[in-house]
Amino acid sequence: MARKLVLIVVDGMTPAAFERAVEGGRAPALALLAAHGSYRRATSVFPSLTPVCLSSIATGSTPAVHHIPHLVWWHRDERRIVEYGSSFSALRAAGMAQSIADTIYNMNAEHLSRDAETIFETLENEGLVTAAVNITCYRGHTKHLPTLPWVTKAAYGPKRFFYYSLFESDRTGAPLAVRNRAAGSIDVYAAAVGRWLVTRDGFDMLAYYLSDFDYASHAYGPEGAEDVALERTDAAIQALIDSAGGADGFFERYAVVLLSDHGQTQVSRAAPLEAPLAAHADSIVVAASNRAGQVYLLPDARVDAPTIAHALDSEPSVDVTLWREGADAVARREREELRFRPHDDGWETSGDTSILDHPDALHRAWQALANPNAGEVLVSAAPDWEFVDLGGRHHAGGGSHGSLVEGDSIVPVVTVGLDADIERITDIAPALIGHASQAAAV
Numbered sequence: 001m002a003r004k005l006v007l008i009v010v011d012g013m014t015p016a017a018f019e020r021a022v023e024g025g026r027a028p029a030l031a032l033l034a035a036h037g038s039y040r041r042a043t044s045v046f047p048s049l050t051p052v053c054l055s056s057i058a059t060g061s062t063p064a065v066h067h068i069p070h071l072v073w074w075h076r077d078e079r080r081i082v083e084y085g086s087s088f089s090a091l092r093a094a095g096m097a098q099s100i101a102d103t104i105y106n107m108n109a110e111h112l113s114r115d116a117e118t119i120f121e122t123l124e125n126e127g128l129v130t131a132a133v134n135i136t137c138y139r140g141h142t143k144h145l146p147t148l149p150w151v152t153k154a155a156y157g158p159k160r161f162f163y164y165s166l167f168e169s170d171r172t173g174a175p176l177a178v179r180n181r182a183a184g185s186i187d188v189y190a191a192a193v194g195r196w197l198v199t200r201d202g203f204d205m206l207a208y209y210l211s212d213f214d215y216a217s218h219a220y221g222p223e224g225a226e227d228v229a230l231e232r233t234d235a236a237i238q239a240l241i242d243s244a245g246g247a248d249g250f251f252e253r254y255a256v257v258l259l260s261d262h263g264q265t266q267v268s269r270a271a272p273l274e275a276p277l278a279a280h281a282d283s284i285v286v287a288a289s290n291r292a293g294q295v296y297l298l299p300d301a302r303v304d305a306p307t308i309a310h311a312l313d314s315e316p317s318v319d320v321t322l323w324r325e326g327a328d329a330v331a332r333r334e335r336e337e338l339r340f341r342p343h344d345d346g347w348e349t350s351g352d353t354s355i356l357d358h359p360d361a362l363h364r365a366w367q368a369l370a371n372p373n374a375g376e377v378l379v380s381a382a383p384d385w386e387f388v389d390l391g392g393r394h395h396a397g398g399g400s401h402g403s404l405v406e407g408d409s410i411v412p413v414v415t416v417g418l419d420a421d422i423e424r425i426t427d428i429a430p431a432l433i434g435h436a437s438q439a440a441a442v
């Protein structure tokens, strides 16, 4: 019989962390997956920020298609900031009630384009049962009411839907997710739900999202996270394996894909992206957080995209600025420019191609710029720098991500029992769907 599917997403785990974990014997569950499967590195999307990345993983499409542009963005039609949780202060600055509604409901119900089908929608259209644990891109066909009596708005997710104790399609006895974030209570919740689902073999495809590693990496840096959170992350994966009666039972029943959504790099400095653009404040909205920024031109703006990019020329926090000019995209770095546009299977370029020497950079930059919710100017942060968020917060002294640089952009991918060519995180959903349709044909 063809195997069912388990997709495990470990937020923010770098390939180096994964490789050390497997070799160092500190992560037996990760080592078990690596020993039974094949391992490679893949590239994330730009900006390499979780809402953008998880939407790309869950839909198999780029930001140009799924329309989620960043952790924070300017909603042109509603003339307001959307903030998915850069920090508690940023949520408060954007309006707490609005931000919570945007993060829990609107990201899926309104912001995520209908042109991008989620893996939950696709597989359930084929008659399969899908399950989601904590993944923020969850859109599905089944209406779920919240567990809290004073919250009454429904969300539409997969048949088996578990979201931070707020939505629970089944009573699993899992402890509350948000008891103690820093101590790993979110992944403890995920593990309890995962145990329940695997014990009952209650799905054809499970998306299992573990967020605590990224949280620790922001606080302690990408290497510090290995001491703080790696063993807990591993335990949450081990819980799935144990619930199937051990490795033999688990791999007999499931094909597995494990990856992270983006990397992380150490940052020691933070700057407000608004500061060098203060002269244009009446004409623009700046949305920045972590290691990526966006500048939106208001309808009556008295400034254009190249002028904004030039104004950022001497800003040490800025690595690359990007914008569209007609049929071209332009990348600017150290006062040099590269113009590019898709051509056949590759790119037509003019200028210095070393400006975009980051992984898969032309593709990622082009797809980010083609997102209708993106700013007119996109900014990728320089190594070691972060942009201060709306609430004035940053992670200097810890880790961050979001830029085009390699450390933020490359992720580890392990597949067990599933043959697929995976070079980008957008290759994951097609690989899972391909496996499921082969299984259906058997």
Ligand SMILES: [Zn+2]
Pocket: 012, 050, 214, 215, 218, 401
């Ligand atoms: Zn993060």
